[in-house]
Amino acid sequence: MKPTLGTSGLIFNEPLLWEKGKKSRYGASLPRRDVDEAPIAQEYMNDGLDLPDLSEVDVVRHYTRLSQWNFGVDTGMYPLGSCTMKYNPKINEAVAALPGFSGAHPLLPSGLSQGMLRMMYELEHHLAEITGMSAVTLQPSAGAQGELTGMLIMHAYHTSKGNPRSKIIVPDTAHGTNPASAALCKYQPVPVTSNSNGILEPSAIADVMDEETAGIMVTNPNTLGLFETNIREIASIVHKKGGIVYCDGANMNAVMGIVRMGDIGVDLMHLNLHKTFSTPHGGGGPGSGPVAVQDFLAPFLPVPRVIEKDGIYSLSDDSPQSIGKVHAFYGNVGVMLKAYAYILTMGGSYLKKASQLAVLNANYVKERLKKIYHLPYDHPCMHECVFSDKNFVDNKVTTLDIAKRLIDYGFHPPTVYFPLVVHGSIMIEPTETESRDDIDQFIAAMTSIAKEAQSDPASLHDAPQITKVMRLDETLAARKPCLTG
Amino acid sequence: MRYLPHTDADIADMLSTIGITAIDNLFETIPADCRTSQELSLPDPMTEWELKDLMTELSQANATLPETSVYVGAGSYDHFIPASASYLLSRSEFVTSYTPYQPELSQGTLQAIYEYQTLIARLLGMDVSNASLYDGASALAEALLMAVRITKKNAVLLSSTIHPLYRRVVETYLAPTDCTIELLPMTQTGETDATTLSGKNDYAAVAVQSPNFFGCIENLASLAETTHENGSLFVASFTEPLTFGLYKNPGSLGADIVCGEGQSLGIPRSFGGPGLGILTCRAKNVRHMPGRLVGKTVDREGRRGFVLTLATREQHIRREKATSNICTNNSLCALASSIYLASLGGTGLAELARLNYDKTEYLKTKLKKAGCTIPFSAPTFNEFVVAMPDGFREKYSGLAARGIVAGIPLERLHPALDNHYLICVTETKTKGDLDKLVTEVTT
Numbered sequence: 001m002k003p004t005l006g007t008s009g010l011i012f013n014e015p016l017l018w019e020k021g022k023k024s025r026y027g028a029s030l031p032r033r034d035v036d037e038a039p040i041a042q043e044y045m046n047d048g049l050d051l052p053d054l055s056e057v058d059v060v061r062h063y064t065r066l067s068q069w070n071f072g073v074d075t076g077m078y079p080l081g082s083c084t085m086k087y088n089p090k091i092n093e094a095v096a097a098l099p100g101f102s103g104a105h106p107l108l109p110s111g112l113s114q115g116m117l118r119m120m121y122e123l124e125h126h127l128a129e130i131t132g133m134s135a136v137t138l139q140p141s142a143g144a145q146g147e148l149t150g151m152l153i154m155h156a157y158h159t160s161k162g163n164p165r166s167k168i169i170v171p172d173t174a175h176g177t178n179p180a181s182a183a184l185c186k187y188q189p190v191p192v193t194s195n196s197n198g199i200l201e202p203s204a205i206a207d208v209m210d211e212e213t214a215g216i217m218v219t220n221p222n223t224l225g226l227f228e229t230n231i232r233e234i235a236s237i238v239h240k241k242g243g244i245v246y247c248d249g250a251n252m253n254a255v256m257g258i259v260r261m262g263d264i265g266v267d268l269m270h271l272n273l274h275k276t277f278s279t280p281h282g283g284g285g286p287g288s289g290p291v292a293v294q295d296f297l298a299p300f301l302p303v304p305r306v307i308e309k310d311g312i313y314s315l316s317d318d319s320p321q322s323i324g325k326v327h328a329f330y331g332n333v334g335v336m337l338k339a340y341a342y343i344l345t346m347g348g349s350y351l352k353k354a355s356q357l358a359v360l361n362a363n364y365v366k367e368r369l370k371k372i373y374h375l376p377y378d379h380p381c382m383h384e385c386v387f388s389d390k391n392f393v394d395n396k397v398t399t400l401d402i403a404k405r406l407i408d409y410g411f412h413p414p415t416v417y418f419p420l421v422v423h424g425s426i427m428i429e430p431t432e433t434e435s436r437d438d439i440d441q442f443i444a445a446m447t448s449i450a451k452e453a454q455s456d457p458a459s460l461h462d463a464p465q466i467t468k469v470m471r472l473d474e475t476l477a478a479r480k481p482c483l484t485g
Numbered sequence: 486m487r488y489l490p491h492t493d494a495d496i497a498d499m500l501s502t503i504g505i506t507a508i509d510n511l512f513e514t515i516p517a518d519c520r521t522s523q524e525l526s527l528p529d530p531m532t533e534w535e536l537k538d539l540m541t542e543l544s545q546a547n548a549t550l551p552e553t554s555v556y557v558g559a560g561s562y563d564h565f566i567p568a569s570a571s572y573l574l575s576r577s578e579f580v581t582s583y584t585p586y587q588p589e590l591s592q593g594t595l596q597a598i599y600e601y602q603t604l605i606a607r608l609l610g611m612d613v614s615n616a617s618l619y620d621g622a623s624a625l626a627e628a629l630l631m632a633v634r635i636t637k638k639n640a641v642l643l644s645s646t647i648h649p650l651y652r653r654v655v656e657t658y659l660a661p662t663d664c665t666i667e668l669l670p671m672t673q674t675g676e677t678d679a680t681t682l683s684g685k686n687d688y689a690a691v692a693v694q695s696p697n698f699f700g701c702i703e704n705l706a707s708l709a710e711t712t713h714e715n716g717s718l719f720v721a722s723f724t725e726p727l728t729f730g731l732y733k734n735p736g737s738l739g740a741d742i743v744c745g746e747g748q749s750l751g752i753p754r755s756f757g758g759p760g761l762g763i764l765t766c767r768a769k770n771v772r773h774m775p776g777r778l779v780g781k782t783v784d785r786e787g788r789r790g791f792v793l794t795l796a797t798r799e800q801h802i803r804r805e806k807a808t809s810n811i812c813t814n815n816s817l818c819a820l821a822s823s824i825y826l827a828s829l830g831g832t833g834l835a836e837l838a839r840l841n842y843d844k845t846e847y848l849k850t851k852l853k854k855a856g857c858t859i860p861f862s863a864p865t866f867n868e869f870v871v872a873m874p875d876g877f878r879e880k881y882s883g884l885a886a887r888g889i890v891a892g893i894p895l896e897r898l899h900p901a902l903d904n905h906y907l908i909c910v911t912e913t914k915t916k917g918d919l920d921k922l923v924t925e926v927t928t
Contacts, residue, residue, distance in 0.1 A: 017603075017604070026829075026830065026832070027828035027830060028828040028829050029567065030833060030836055031837075033840060033843075037839070037843055038843045040864070041702075041864045045732060045733065046732060046734065046737070048831060049729070049831040051604060051608065051831035051834060052831065054828070056569050063573040063579075064576070066592075066593040067576040067578040067593050069592035069596070070578040070582050070590065071578070071582060071587075071590035072578045073577075074577035074578070074581045075577075078583065080583060085583060088580070091533050093575070095536065095544075099549055101543075101544045101755065101756070103563070104549055105548075105549075105555050105561055105563070105757075106560075106561050106756050106757030106758075107559055107560075107757075108557065108890055109882075111885075112547065112548035113548070115547045116547050116756045118546070129525055130525060130527075132521070141619035141620065142619065142811075143812075144810045144813070147810065148810055164661070176799075176800040177801075177812050180800035183805040183807075183810075184809075184810055185661040186662060188805075189805050227515045227519075229514065232516070232518065256525075257521070258515070259519055260521050263519075280580045281583045282579070282580055282815075282816050282818075283579055283598075284583070284777065284813045285584075285617075285759075285813040285814050285816045286759035287813060323657055324656055326623065326654060327623065327757075327758060328621060328622035328746070328760075329560075331757075332759040333759075334753070334755035334756075334759050335758075335759060337540075341540060344528060345531055345533070347530035347531075348524050348526065349524070349530065350486045350489065350530055351525060353486065354488075354489060357489055360511060364499045364502055380514050404589070407589055407590055412583070412587065412590065432489060432491075435490035436490075464589045467589040467590055467592075469588070469589055469784040469788055469790040470784040470785040470786060470788075471784060471785055472588050472783070472792050473782045473783055474792050477780040478780070478796075478797075481794060482780055482782075483771070483779070483780050483794075484602055484607075485603045
């Protein structure tokens with residue numbers, strides 16, 4: 001048998017920043033002082049800062065060692081459901097860092113920012129084409145802010161019609177951000193349960209949809225990795241009562257070039273450039289969460305809008321019904337550049353192929369593992385599949401144990417305990433950038449762990465064993481919070 | 486296609502394992518009337534080399550150094566970033582990792598964020614910093630929503646010297662809530678008019694920015710005192726954190742919540758984003774705080790380690806009852822700021838801040854001597870307002886075309902400030918640059 005991916009090697013202990021260094025060390029070159037000291041109002045001045053002084057080598061070793069304690073997509077497979085941890089192309093990093101982009105100031109006359117504005121204008125149009133919508137804003141900084149923007153647009157639209165409405169339908173498979181975003185607009189979430197096949201029944205929507213309900217937030221494909229097959233009928237029910245269909249686009253990676261949400265009844269949706277469009281997650285951001293809308297919602301998009309006339313790009317605030325602004329400037333432009341580069345590299349044909357292979361990989365994993373792991377919804381899936389720990393209850397082995405044991409095998413754990421509709425869920429999204437060989441190795445690890453769960457449950461309870469630290473005491477962290485040193 | 490590793494044989498094999506013959510069969514669960522029949526209308530795929538050419542061309546169609554000398558701050562500042570900092574930040578274990586939900590293989594990110602929280606709390610004189618938010622503007626909005634949750638009062642007072650674009654974001658966030666916003670006027674000297682605060686008892690928070698939008702240092706101590714007498718929380722906002730290398734920080738002056746933009750700390754301007762939303766508070770209010778928090782703990786063998794903590798505030802546990810809908814931070818930007826602060830150190834940051842101040846004063850003095858007016862008398866840091874000679878508006882565009890952007894005109898944001906410009910000077914400008922600017926502007 002081939003050795004497992006995960007192994008132990010030489011990594012380093014490293015103290016906290018302020019546990020090293022000595023006062024008056026420098027880790028950066030200070031610019032030349034070519035002017036004299038000017039008089040200053042003494043009463044406003046501080047008495048010095050309590051920050052450590054380190055040399056450049058101190059700093060370089062510190063962060064190099066810290067980085068070695070991390071797992072990343074470049075280290076290995078990250079089958080994290082609903083997060084689309086695909087490969088982050090290096091050319092995108094390189095071009096986004098070009099000095100003409102990284103040094104651009106946001107408030108210059110538009111004549112001095114034509115390159116940026118053209119990029120944003122074209123990216124908006126490409127995303128509109130991919131989603132089948134008519135207008136896009138790039139301003140939201142992340143998926144959650146995209147959702148908030150979507151809810152604000154929905155609220156502003158209904159207000160313009162005379163009644164902002166008070167409720168919103170949120171299925172039980174939804175991400176936690178959905179109800180939280182709705183709550184910021186004072187919308188009371190109305191929960192709807194999915195049917196025994198894991199998808200929404202039109203009749204369940206019809207039962208709750210009324211003229212006090214602003215609309216529905218639907219994730220499609222949903223968080224069980226299933227396409228909401230009744231979406232057109234559901235949209236029509238919502239529309240008949242004057243509601244808006246919002247789609248959480250977190251799972252767009254399954255359907256690029258295959259389904260255009262704007263063509264099937266969706267009015268409003270957000271995308272995650274850091275999922276579907278390959279920009280790196282950066283250990284939790286920065287992301288980017290553009291929002292795409294149908295024509296009738298375009299007047300409500302945040303300002304400024306990028307406009308084009310005769311090949312000249314400019315920013316327009318002329319949008320009296322706009323919800324306003326969700327970012328001081330235009331959003332995370334540095335992230336947009338990478339997504340733009342990705343779309344140009346892929347074109348329509350390879351974007352479609354990426355979705356096809358993402359779905360192929362997920363179905364392959366599902367097919368191979370369903371004999372071993374309990375699969376609550378045994379249907380062809382989209383880009384992710386959801387198992388549970390049900391088969392190992394007798395061995396007192398939980399989803400958490402399986403997840404932690406995967407680390408010893410050299411894989412990042414899947415998403416665990418989400419979606420909430422499956423008890424002890426294990427949500428696997430392999431993404432298209434994992435080769436068949438890597439996926440086979442992942443399946444071998446999962447198979448081996450299933451055997452261990454029966455023969456040697458302790459090896460799971462004690463996992464991970466080869467990481468820098470073992471399982472951490474999260475209760476202690478929450479009970480006696482120590483948030484600064 | 487180099488990002489798609491499947492060979493035709495792999496695909497055929499995998500399809501047969503699944504029990505189907507064609508890749509299109511995978512999508513048969515999608516109703517036919519939901520599937521698109523057309524190919525996406527996008528440009529043809531580019532090679533790496535074609536892409537590089539296009540992006541280089543686009544990047545050159547933006548005004549940046551060395552061709553253009555930009556004297557504009559207004560929430561986005563030009564500071565040198567050490568090569569070592571950019572190099573460390575590009576390590577792919579930081580760049581390509583996810584939110585650190587699995588602490589055993591995320592200790593690098595977790596310790597770095599814990600250090601970030603500590604450095605930022607020390608810089609601002611506060612007890613607790615979260616793991617960062619999106620940008621300074623949304624941080625101010627979140628700070629005000631937090632104050633509303635703590636005090637259960639439903640109105641906030643915003644100084645009219647707050648960055649006007651931040652105010653727009655606050656208005657957007659608060660629009661669907663019941664919370665109302667009132668503005669505090671400004672004085673002739675460019676500061677918040679403190680006299681208008683007396684007797685204003687029914688507000689969740691008073692928010693003031695220092696240095697304010699006009700670059701003026703506000704008297705935070707006095708404003709905080711009156712705010713507390715009124716029973717409100719004092720929220721101090723900022724756009725230029727380098728200020729606190731020189732001036733007293735808002736925490737030492739009585740602020741309850743300090744929030745702002747951290748882009749100055751080692752993050753390139755990138756046309757305004759991504760930046761770094763900073764949010765800090767007093768320890769007693771931490772459970773009302775939105776966003777991620779990293780805490781120290783121990784592993785099974787008693788070794789020090791770090792985890793995401795106090796998650797019961799957050800959306801994935803609390804859903805609609807969460808303190809915010811936020812589910813990420815701007816982690817890599819927080820890391821950038823930590824590397825930057827660690828590289829400069831307390832000593833270096835103080836020296837750099839002083840240099841920014843001195844260069845700004847140098848330009849201010851020279852402009853005054855050359856006949857320009859400095860309308861606001863309050864102390865400033867690296868930004869100030871100047872009233873230009875009559876007829877400067879035409880000259881401004883001419884200068885811009887020749888590669889000098891002499892601040893931003895203020896009349897569009899504040900019609901009363903006709904012919905006034907907001908000018909920013911940082912360490913990236915030499916004495917020679919400043920002399921040249923004065924000559925160009927005044928002759």
